[in-house]
Amino acid sequence: xxxxxxxxxxxxxxxxxxxxxxxxxxxxxxxxxxxxxxxxxxxxxxxxxxxxxxxxxxxxxxxxxxxxxxxxxxxxxxxxxxxxxxxxxxxxxxxxxxxxxxxxxxxxxxxxxxxxxxxxxxxxxxxxxxxxxxxxxxxxxxxxxxxxxxxxxxxxxxxxxxxxxxxxxxxxxxxxxxxxxxxxxxxxxxxxxxxxxxxxxxxxxxxxxxxxxxxxxxxxxxxxxxxxxxxxxxxxxxxxxxxxxxxxxxxxxxxxxxxxxxxxxxxxxxxxx
Amino acid sequence: xxxxxxxxxxxxxxxxxxxxxxxxxxxxxxxxxxxxxxxxxxxxxxxxxxxxxxxxxxxxxxxxxxxxxxxxxxxxxxxxxxxxxxxxxxxxxxxxxxxxxxxxxxxxxxxxxxxxxxxxxxxxxxxxxxxxxxxxxxxxxxxxxxxxxxxxxxxxxxxxxxxxxxxxxxxxxxxxxxxxxxxxxxxxxxxxxxxxxxxxxxxxxxxxxxxxxxxxxxxxxxxxxxxxxxxxxxxxxxxxxxxxxxxxxxxxxxxxxxxxxxxxxxxxxxxxxxxxxxxxxxxxxxxxxxxx
Numbered sequence: 001x002x003x004x005x006x007x008x009x010x011x012x013x014x015x016x017x018x019x020x021x022x023x024x025x026x027x028x029x030x031x032x033x034x035x036x037x038x039x040x041x042x043x044x045x046x047x048x049x050x051x052x053x054x055x056x057x058x059x060x061x062x063x064x065x066x067x068x069x070x071x072x073x074x075x076x077x078x079x080x081x082x083x084x085x086x087x088x089x090x091x092x093x094x095x096x097x098x099x100x101x102x103x104x105x106x107x108x109x110x111x112x113x114x115x116x117x118x119x120x121x122x123x124x125x126x127x128x129x130x131x132x133x134x135x136x137x138x139x140x141x142x143x144x145x146x147x148x149x150x151x152x153x154x155x156x157x158x159x160x161x162x163x164x165x166x167x168x169x170x171x172x173x174x175x176x177x178x179x180x181x182x183x184x185x186x187x188x189x190x191x192x193x194x195x196x197x198x199x200x201x202x203x204x205x206x207x208x209x210x211x212x213x214x215x216x217x218x219x220x221x222x223x224x225x226x227x228x229x230x231x232x233x234x235x236x237x238x239x240x241x242x243x244x245x246x247x248x249x250x251x252x253x254x255x256x257x258x259x260x261x262x263x264x265x266x267x268x269x270x271x272x273x
Numbered sequence: 274x275x276x277x278x279x280x281x282x283x284x285x286x287x288x289x290x291x292x293x294x295x296x297x298x299x300x301x302x303x304x305x306x307x308x309x310x311x312x313x314x315x316x317x318x319x320x321x322x323x324x325x326x327x328x329x330x331x332x333x334x335x336x337x338x339x340x341x342x343x344x345x346x347x348x349x350x351x352x353x354x355x356x357x358x359x360x361x362x363x364x365x366x367x368x369x370x371x372x373x374x375x376x377x378x379x380x381x382x383x384x385x386x387x388x389x390x391x392x393x394x395x396x397x398x399x400x401x402x403x404x405x406x407x408x409x410x411x412x413x414x415x416x417x418x419x420x421x422x423x424x425x426x427x428x429x430x431x432x433x434x435x436x437x438x439x440x441x442x443x444x445x446x447x448x449x450x451x452x453x454x455x456x457x458x459x460x461x462x463x464x465x466x467x468x469x470x471x472x473x474x475x476x477x478x479x480x481x482x483x484x485x486x487x488x489x490x491x492x493x494x495x496x497x498x499x500x501x502x503x504x505x506x507x508x509x510x511x512x513x514x515x516x517x518x519x520x521x522x523x524x525x526x527x528x529x530x531x532x533x534x535x536x537x538x539x540x541x542x543x544x545x546x547x548x549x550x551x552x553x554x555x556x557x558x559x560x561x562x563x564x565x
Binding site: 134162163165166169170173215218219221222223224225226227228229233234235236237238239 | 327330332354358361362365366368370372373374375376377378379381382385386387388389390391392393394395398399402418419420434435438
């Protein structure tokens with residue numbers, strides 16, 4: 001039970017792992033923008049190549065990355081099919097009964113499939129796989145801090161996420177303990193219809209919630225005892241600091257986006273609308 | 274300046290029971306605790322031990338009576354927020370369940386939580402974290418995840434978190450109750466070191482008589498009243514009173530008691546296991562010399 005890992009973080013010593021989390025959040029955002037700048041076969045090829053390059057330097061085994069794509073396979077197929085059959089164009093490739101497939105439809109389906117895959121792979125490389133959730137939370141707090149002027153509870157939000165992350169292993173352990181205790185009293189979680197099994201979870205959830213509230217109460221007291229009084233006047237042990245490599249990565253992505261725009265202007269072949 | 278670090282006068286506190294009625298939790302508590310003292314507080318469940326602890330760092334407010342911390346009246350009602358924070362810094366608390374008082378997912382970040390709240394500059398926080406980890410003997414665990422540590426280690430991290438605020442007094446609210454004997458020994462050794470070498474005032478709320486024996490003074494609470502405030506030697510010389518309170522006596526005292534009842538004349542008033550062992554050794558040597 002001690003081996004719970006938070007999220008999908010994959011510990012390694014790559015260049016991307018070593019980047020400042022704040023820059024990674026910005027990079028991920030810019031990379032999404034890049035993927036939407038692509039309009040023709042050349043730019044999509046460049047996008048695919050850039051994703052492959054990112055995978056290579058992140059040191060994450062492609063096998064693990066493919067696993068992260070599994071939940072979106074259905075969405076992927078759905079969009080591909082929709083685009084393939086419902087795009088009308090000028091060059092009819094195939095026609096049977098009421099089904100007409102155009103060249104434009106095939107290209108659109110292909111482009112969108114590439115875009116979705118690159119979107120998922122790109123963001124998960126920049127964010128979930130190479131950044132610990134806690135670093136990500138701190139980065140978001142730091143990036144969103146200008147919103148404090150508008151009285152947005154940025155610090156409180158980050159603190160909530162931190163505490164939630166902190167209590168995931170504790171509550172998982174507790175769930176297992178309660179389940180074992182209920183099993184010892186003859187509870188059955190594995191047989192019966194889905195409704196029956198869902199109902200069997202109630203005797204787990206009730207004690208879990210009761211204990212979570214008790215824990216929350218004790219934690220609040222403990223935090224008060226350690227002089228917690230909100231984010232005002234708070235200093236930090238670990239202040240994030242940017243290094244030249246963070247700026248280089250940022251510049252590379254901006255340059256990549258500019259390149260994509262150029263490719264669009266002097267594009268060849270089919271251009272997506 | 275006050276001679277006593279903590280002083281209470283006719284302290285009363287109420288709590289609301291499940292029917293919404295006010296019931297007294299503490300009645301007329303008069304306490305005097307000097308700087309650097311090591312105090313144990315014992316009493317059954319519901320005797321008011323935790324309430325007393327929470328009054329001393331202003332988590333709870335008293336219904337009536339006075340609390341003076343370092344000569345300053347805490348109950349005057351016109352303390353600023355900064356003054357309250359300063360009291361919480363000076364009087365640190367460690368609770369029973371280590372899982373419910375660790376805030377961060379990395380050991381060093383958790384220890385830094387207190388100083389961060391106090392707005393200490395970053396290099397100074399780093400120094401304090403290192404110092405606190407050193408003191409509790411957890412150097413090298415900076416980057417560890419607290420949930421992978423043992424109970425005793427987690428509790429020492431909690432102590433380090435309090436230490437990083439540079440307190441003058443640490444209150445342990447049954448901090449050893451959930452630990453195994455080894456974890457308990459780790460925590461007790463750490464606390465005694467802090468008391469002895471850093472002159473930190475320690476108030477130890479406990480169920481274990483073997484822990485109470487080691488204090489300078491033992492305070493007995495029962496139904497919100499302070500019944501005894503004695504050095505352990507004096508307190509444990511009336512085992513019947515303690516048994517009546519449902520508290521029991523340390524095993525060492527029990528043993529001496531039983532031996533005496535069997536007609537074995539031991540010298541002195543041994544209380545701790547070490548003293549007890551010494552007294553028995555002395556008796557055996559004398560007996561040997563006498564017989565031989």
